[in-house]
Amino acid sequence: MFEWFRRRARNRKPAAVIGQRGATDESTRYDLADLAPDVVSYLGQVAYFELAVFETLSRAVSESPTLASKEGLSAVAGDALTKHHGIVAELRKLKVDPASAMEPFAHSIDRFEELTRGNDWLETLVSVYVTGGFLDDFFQRLVGGLPKALAARVQTLIEPDREAAIIVEQLQQAIETDPRVASRLALFGRRLLGDAILLARNAIAGSGDKAHDEARMEPVFTDLIAAHSRRMDALGFTA
């Protein structure tokens, strides 16, 4: 059922393809290079976002009901931390203090984390899977605004859903054990999309022409939402 995750993990294809299964390279025309924030703002918010994802996953590691799930989730947490440290290394290369670069985005991302926080371990997993996947996917669409070599490194670094199969497996097991949790988790997963979209829209540097920006963003968000639906599908949920 979640074969497409595993395939992605092996192939390490560019992210644009996630949004459209089987899409060709033409999907890259949907990228948002012209609306991307400046390099430091971009790296600062991605760094802080990945750190927040890491923190959420660390909590999930601690709350894991079994040693096997603890062990699996620690690998997912490690992947988020690798993303964070990779972006921090890029900031350091630019002689930018990572904390200063992250600071302007701490408040809105902390607020986002509060709004999307799960009430228990399973909801935490759904949240990090759905919002982490969506935002990594989104941030990848902005790499066109970075210098070319940096863009390529960041593109590889923040690949979405790299460890998603581990989370999907945990959730599927829980649903098999107690099918009643499925509807609660599906409802929770649907609620997350709105907040993820708002955080993404805030990350975009407007051109000043709002109508133009909306028109530019529309196909990208259509694409991101399609990828979201596939994440929900992998859990047997209707998005």
Add this chain to the structure above:
Amino acid sequence: MFEWFRRRARNRKPAAVIGQRGATDESTRYDLADLAPDVVSYLGQVAYFELAVFETLSRAVSESPTLASKEGLSAVAGDALTKHHGIVAELRKLKVDPASAMEPFAHSIDRFEELTRGNDWLETLVSVYVTGGFLDDFFQRLVGGLPKALAARVQTLIEPDREAAIIVEQLQQAIETDPRVASRLALFGRRLLGDAILLARNAIAGSGDKAHDEARMEPVFTDLIAAHSRRMDALGFTA
């Protein structure tokens, strides 16, 4: 003041040297190969211990008072996670399920974590610095009981105090800002040694002759305690 940490981090020398600054290779005669548990028990408990250290550090990341300290500690947490995953990879190479190998040690290490848990962020840092350093140092003394190639890999992997300078810096800053915390933290640090020694003793497979085992362990523990004193010294504390 904590120059020796930085030097170690650069040089990556074998752990035995930590115990005795400037000691020669003869310090390796103090290793406990003959009292080491079987390979799977050894790897299982080291894997679980590093996971517990990672969880404690993750909590410290979340509770960090500044973004700079959050960022620094996330690197320390990442190092503990790398140790954990490295040991898990060794278990998998041996076709052993990591969760099963860790299971027998989960209770005693969880109990240890409860006993040594700090009441606030600073105490958490002292705890992980003092007990993590001590136990990594101890576990390295047991690698002689592993097959030679595995021993070399584990020796490198679980190097103690690799990221300790980051923790020491945070604690020194806090003490400079408010010198009154020093005596509380020093007292807390001293209390940790007993629990660390007990956990280490439990990890040793006795030969059946208790007096012989004690005699074998004595020089090693003298060495471990000397390294503990130097960790305390780095904070300006008397061990």
